Every structure is written in structure tokens, then in C-alpha cells.
Amino acid sequence: MTLKTPEKSTRRYGKAEGTDYQSPEVWSKVTGKAVYGIDHAMPGMLHGKILRSPYPHARIKKVDTTAAEALPGVRAVLTGTELESKPFGIAVEDELPLAVDKVRYIGDEVAAVAAVDLQTAERAIKAIKVEYEELPAVYDPAEALQEGAPQLHDNFPGNVAWERELERGSSSAAFAGADVVVEESFTIPAIHPAYLEPISCIAVDDPYTGITLHTALQSPDAVRKIVAGALNYPLSKVHVNGPVMGGGFGGRVYGNLKVYILSAMLAIKSGRPVKIQLTREEEFTAGRPMIAAAIKMKMAVKSDGTILGREADIITDNGAYSGQAPWVSKTLSERNDSVYRIPGIKTRVRLAYTNKIPTGQYRAYGNQVANFATESLIDMAAKKLGLDPLEMRLKNCVREGDITVHGLQVGKCGLSECLQAAAREIGWDHKKAGHGYGLSVAIHANGSLVFDKNFRGASALARLELDGRITLFTGEQDYGQGTHGAFAQIAAKALDVRPAQITVESKETKTAPFSTGALAMRQTTVGGKAIQLAAEDLREKIFKAAAELTGEPVTMKNSVLNTMSGRTLELGEIAYHYHNNTSGLNLTGEGKFVPEESDYDESGYGNISVAYSFAAHAVELELDKTTGAITVNRLVAAHDSGRIVNHLTARGQVYGGVAQGIGMSCFEGCLFDEGRMANATLADYKIPTALDLPEIDPLFIEIEDPVGPYGSKGLGEIVMVPVIGAVANAAADAAGVRITDLPLTAEKIYQAMAGWECEQ
Amino acid sequence: MSYLIASSLDEVLTSLRDGSGKARVVAGGTDLYLQDLPYGLVDLSCLKGTTVIEQEDDLISLGSAVTHTAAASSPLVLSRARALAEGCEVIGSPQIRNIGTIGGNVVNAAPAADAAVALVGLGAEAVIIDIEGNIRQEAVENLYWEYNRSLIDSTREVMISLQFKPCMDGEGSAFTRFAARRALALPMVNAAARVKLENGLVKEIRLVAAPVNPAPTRLVKTEELVIGKPVNDQTISMVERSAAEEVEVRGSLLRCSARYRLHLVGVLVSRALKTAAERAMGQGKAGE
């Protein structure tokens, strides 16, 4: 394959059609008409508020709610003891809606109230008297795993929430035969997705329909199931109705389960709709940031740069409850292994309970966390061997037809093309003197089976409306990524109509098909394929109905049907014809995409996904040696996400993901002081501003994939992954020293250059 | 709660008098609205005079309700008091700069407030009137009681204006700052310098750094070392060393360690001096 440099001029400032189609959905947002969860209110609605633990670890001796209940305007008060709930959880069942005997972090939910207004609810919370007996606490995950450490959960001895030891191929042979071994320890703090709209939920309890949660979620079906379990309600009596979402980034896959469960419980108890809305401070102190990690990693390399093996000992910091952390830890500990041809790996991961904020996930599911370690080691090895980091990556990166060390079957793969394109565009061959340059690569799955081995695909419906328009029913949520616009484009192509003729419905779980959720970069590839199949099915049905009506075979072009004899028919005519003949049905296409080819064994070995996306990022930065401050000037993001369905939204995904990657590399991280989050505001938890971002140049290497709709693959998560490694490598290139502790602040870089003892 | 948009200074003083300690002056409100609000607010930002920037005789005078945007874009400030323009143009974000004022920046008394540090660097004095009508004039650095607390009692005193001498021939000023990100971040350290050169040698100098003490702090020892010397590489490195030796600073989990902050004090003070001196040398021509 020969590589063409994508033409930037046409890609950057796009047309409003074709692959730059602008979904009409965006207009409600840019004109301020979109109604977000926090904007919602309902007649008779109460305001809920949660009482949280002020201690990192304490026994609850007594909860006295008398004064709170006596306050005028208070309609319901809940405590843990009265609920008699059984533990719930995502990967591990270790949470209760409200603490019963113990609190395990500062922010742990102890009681909840619903009152006629927020002020009364806040007053009621303050009126609840709780007697605590403080217990010794543990904050460092490595310490938590040591003998004698304070124990958080009786049924998880040693504070181990989840662990895994894994060897594939022979890593000991690899290290015995290595010319060079590089080894380093890396630390990455907990990172909050920092979506702009704090999580809120209005729960309505109706005697006939059951509980409806008005809250925006990436995976409404997954949340529904957990909430139904926690409430002990039948699944068909729990619904989610999603308003517009003010940012998700993985943080709203499961969102904040406590908020949903408690608002529902308060609604049941009070008989009124109840809204709980987190404050920004609660988002930070009781939200679900992505797990912090300490990664000890070493790599065995031959003198020509061939990677022979790698070993890792990883400790991830669960916080007080597990959430998705076991799954995130798994992805974190293995996905990077599959971006290179590595014959042998050995990994130990331990997820430790600590008396800190429970954790969740963030765009890319930990893949970006380990990217920092893996890609740093590649550059360290290249330096030791005197090799060009680009050459070393090209030598080892996976290619089409490979089966990786974890059993992933690499289909179409433009990774080496991405590397070459990113390097060429950044000026790898004619670097500016004194500037730092760095590369990094990534692989990410398009829908992974880890969530549910038995459920691997997606389904969709395409309905012809009586006016000739088409409605798509899907469970895939769009919260700004552009999924629905892309679905309209995919269906439009299958049907040969204009995307603007298509509306996408997904908000209500009552009517939408089931979906695993907007996660694991599965929407375009897996969800979009179901859309394509549904549209194709509808198209066949339209032809059939048209043939019945006219008695002739028909063809369709630009939304109009033509018969052999030259008669033309509008889609609306067919819709009515069918409607009349069936006493009211609509022509409806069904799409079921059930990928057979993906599976894995007990050890997790196997092809976990239908397709894989690839990326290579290149960074150019400058370093102020007197302060250690880096200025990332430019980041070239080369992506193989197959054929791009929509360049406008794809570029948007790259800009946003890179911005978040820059945030994680240079600015972000939850800081703790004795278990208390010290930077729990957006003033102190520093996400990058527009001024802190580099020029970002997306390049798409469009190699058609055989599985995804019209050759496309996923993009949303992988955009963040390589940023961290590329920035770290460029900073090390400029500074001559390597920082192994994120974020790469000026202070750390200066300290390292000056040879100071670390004071952090 | 009451909110009065005052139309005369008299009205401000009367309202404060009537409020007997429960009414307080407000300008942009960017600091005040983050705190528990007092019973009465008296807004002086629409008063004639409080938003004026002018030069009279050999004094530049800025009304206390001059916004950061106005100060940063004033031709007079840009040419005769660059340090203040540089201090104001980096505060918060465009929205904050459009409404926050230099008077509020000083009275809020944050230890490293950007406009306040620049003003101390320039040698500014505040003109203050109390509810009895007494007027006094005080150097900005003398207006601090303790961390985040001004000696100006905004329930009975009003800052009317800030005044300082313009940088004339052979004089220059500069402001520097270092923060975790490029906007919406309080500085780890900020610094300002004002220097007057005669025959290439330092005749007068003011070097200021923050946060060192509750008030922006003059580095008098370092200033003395520089008097009579040319501002060359040698002097600059001496200033870098001396500035860091002269002060004591605190470290914090949120911003940076004390050791790094000390290092930054040296770097930023010397940078400010270097730029101020360059401007002093260019001032004869460029500073018309």
C-alpha cells in the first residue's frame, strides 16, 4: 500500500455534507435550547440531599434523624439500617445504598433526605446526628496490601478487591536472552473526567409504570439492571429517560449509582418525584474518577530493537468501593501489550481497597494509563540502544494478520502508516534544535466482550414513517460524540436517502432496543453495523411493498422509487400503502449484528473484539530550562479508524480527546491529604484551558475495515491513549531526564533536571 | 439584602454610614460574591471618576473601579506603567478581567494578587476616604493586615483611586508570573520591577515578589545590591541568587513546594528586572 499524506486543507474546514454532514442535533445545543439534566424540574418535585461521612474510616454507632424529620418541609429521611438492602456493584458487589455499620471514605453516603426545597434539604442533612468511632485508615494502595493494614471490607481480606497473575509465552526466556533490559516505576494519579454538567437525577415512582430515572447515561440499560436489583423491583418496572447529557467521557457509563438508587428510594418513600444533583465538590469528593496506578514495568530487548518480552507489577487504587475498577485494571494491565509484537509477557495486577474516593473509569478505560509506562520504556530502550524511536516502533508494531500475545486477531491495520504519517507531519526528519519530540502508539478494541461474554453485538430498528421520513431506534446514546449523525449517514447510505430525512431515537429505555452502552468504542462499529443491517432490511421491505403496489420491480435513487415502466413513487406512498394493507403497521427493518468471531478463554486469551483501531501521535514541545515548564506546541494525531463516516465529528473527537490527554499528561490528578481530596474544585483540579492546548492536527489513514459499517471503525476512546506517552517522551527528549510520575508539572521537571531530591 | 448602585461618592458614604457596619463596598464582585454576602452592598463602579485613567502633572491616577481589561488596554498604562498592564492582562479569564477591578484586587488582599503586585512594583499609593470624610493616602504595600485581610475596612472606608509616577525617560517597569496553567490559575509566584537608569547604571529600583508575606514584598536587600550597577548578565544572576536568599516562602500541596517557589522567586524577579531595564533603555524612543 502506498501512503498518501491526507490533504489537510479540505479536511479541516469541511463542507456541510458528505463526510462533513452536520447533524441537526447540534443546533439545539448551540442555540441554548437543549434541556440538560440539571435544567429539569417536575411538578411536585422534591430536592434530595445526601449526608456524607466526614471521616475516612469509622464505625457508625448511632444515627439520629429525629430533628431532621421534625423540620417543616422534610418529606423523607433514609438511613442505612432501615433499608435492609443487599450489596450491589458493577464488577464486585461491595456497596450498599447507604452505609450501615461503617464508613470507608470521606464522602461515603450515610443518610439521605428529600424536602420541598434545597435549603430545607440542606438544613435537614445538618440536623442529622451521627455518632462515629474513628478507625485507623489506609490511603496508600501498596500499604493497604501489606499485612497488618487496616481492613476495609470483611469479605475482601488483605484489601484485595481483585487480582490477576498472568504469563503468556515465556517471559523468563525473553529476559534471559535479552541484550538490553529497561525497567522503571511509574505512577499515575486518579483522574476525573470533569464533565461540565454535574450528575443529576429525577426519580419518579408511578404505581403503574414503576420507577423512571430522568438522568443522562451512557449505558442506561446497564444502570437500570443494577438499580432494579438494589430496589428489588422487576426489571420491566425500572426505566431510564435521558435528557441531553453535559459530557460523559466514560464517567457516565455507570455514572453515580448512589445518586440513582437514592433518588429512587426517596421517591418511593415520599411518593413524589425527587431530584438529587451533585455539587461540583461532591462530583470530586464522591464521584468516580479513574483508578490511580503504580506500574513497575520492564522490557527485554534485542540489540536490533526487537522486543522480546515485558514484565509488569501493577497496583491499582480502588478507593473504598470497586465500581468498574477490576475491569479497568484488566484493560490497563494488558491492552498496551497488543500494540507491539511481544512474544512473552508476565503481569501481576492487584487492585487494592483504600480509604479514598471509589473509582470508575474515563475515556479509554486505563489503556492511556499504561501507555505512559509502555511508551516511556520504548524510548528508554531506543536511547540505550542508540536507535531511532520511530524505527524501533516500526520494527515492533503489529500488522495485519498478526495474533497478539493476548490472542487479539489483528485485521486491517494501518499502525505503521499512522506512525510514518505522524512522524512526517511533525518533522521527525528535520527537528528544530532545542525542541523536544515524542512518539507514541495505541491499539484499542471496538466493543469488547469483557462486559458480557454472552452479549456481543447490537440491534436496531428502522421505521418508515407515513410522511416518508425514517426513524431509527437504537439504544446507543449520543452525548456529543456525533453517533446519531453518523447513524443517520449510515442508514442514509444503505437506503439511498438524505441523512436529514432520518431521526434517531434512543432516549427512553421503554422503547429503545437494548444496548451494552456507549463504551468500549463500540458504537460506530457494532451499533452502526446494526443500523446498516436495519436500514438494508427496511430497503428490501420497501422494494417488496413497492413491487406489490405497482406489480413491477423497482429501484431507488435519492429517496425516489422508480419502476421499470418509468413510474415514480415517493416513500410516503409506500408507507401509506403498507399502513392501509396492515391496518396500521409501519414498514420496519430489523438489524441484528451478532459477531461470531470474538471469544476468549478462562485466562482471557482470545479475540475479544470484532475490530481494532490504531493510532500514532507525535508531539513537538519546548522546555523552559530555568523553570521546567513545557509548552506543547503541536500534536499530530494519526488514526486508523477505518473509513471515516464523518470527518467533522471525527476531528472533534480528536481535538477533545487530545485536550483530555494533555490534561492528564500535564495538569490533572486528584490530590489527597489524609484521605481528603485537596483539589476538589475546578479552580484547583486543573483541566487545560484553550490557551494550554497545542495546535492539534488530526490525520486519518482510511483503510477500509471489513466488519464495521462501510469500512469504519471506532475512534472515541483511542484518541486519548497515545497523548500521554508522546508528551512524556517529548518532555524527556527536551529535558534529558524522564519524569515517571504524572502529571508532568514544571516543578517535577525542574527538580529532576536540577537533581533535587523529590519533595513531593 | 439591599443593593445600591451609587451615583455619587456622597451616596456611597451615606449608605455605608447608614449600614453601620452591615453594608459593604462592592466593585466587580468577583471576589466578594464567593463569600458570605453582607446585608447591604454599595456598588461604586458606576461613579463618575472611579473608572478614569488619567495623568495629571507627574502622577498617573487610576480610579479604583478601573477594570483589568481597561487597565491592560490603556495607552497611558501601556506606555508609562507596563508592569500594571502586564499584571492585569493575565488575571483569571476575559470575563473576570472585564468586570474585576484593580481596587478590588488590592482590597481583597490576596497575597499574590496580580494587579496589586504590579502596583507595589510601580510604587503606587491608594487614596482612601472614610465615612466621616477623612481622606488619607497610603502606599499599597502598607494596606495589608494579614493574609487575605486588608487594613481597609470596606464597611466604612472607600478606596477612590491609585496613584503613581509614570515611567519617564530612562525608566521602565515589568511584571512576571508563573502559574500551573495559562489562564484561570493563581500564580505560584509573581514579581514586578521598576528601574531607573542613569548613564547605564541603576539609579532607582523597586523589586517586588509574592506570595512571600501577606503583602507584596519589596526585596530591599537585593535592591540595594543593584544600585549603581549596570543591568548585565552578571547583575541578573546576582539578583536571581539574592532574591531567593532574601525571602522565606511556604510550600503547599496545591501549588508547589517551598524550595521550588524560592527558585521561582529568583527567576521571576530577575526576569522582571531584565525586561524593565530593557524598557528603560528603550523608553526615550518608544515611550512617547
Ligand SMILES: Cc1cc2nc3c(=O)[nH]c(=O)nc-3n(C[C@H](O)[C@H](O)[C@H](O)COP(=O)(O)OP(=O)(O)OC[C@H]3O[C@@H](n4cnc5c(N)ncnc54)[C@H](O)[C@@H]3O)c2cc1C
Ligand atoms: C475565576 C476567577 C479567577 C481569578 N483569577 C485571578 C488572578 O489570576 N489573579 C488575581 O489577582 N485575581 C484573580 N481573581 C480574583 C479577583 O478577580 C480580583 O481580585 C479582582 O480584581 C477583584 O476585583 P472586584 O472588583 O471583583 O472586587 P470585589 O469582589 O467587588 O471586591 C473585593 C473586596 O474589595 C472590597 N472593595 C472593592 N472595591 C473597593 C473600594 N473601592 N474600596 C473599598 N473596598 C473595596 C470589597 O468590599 C471586597 O471586600 C480571580 C477571581 C475569579 C472568580
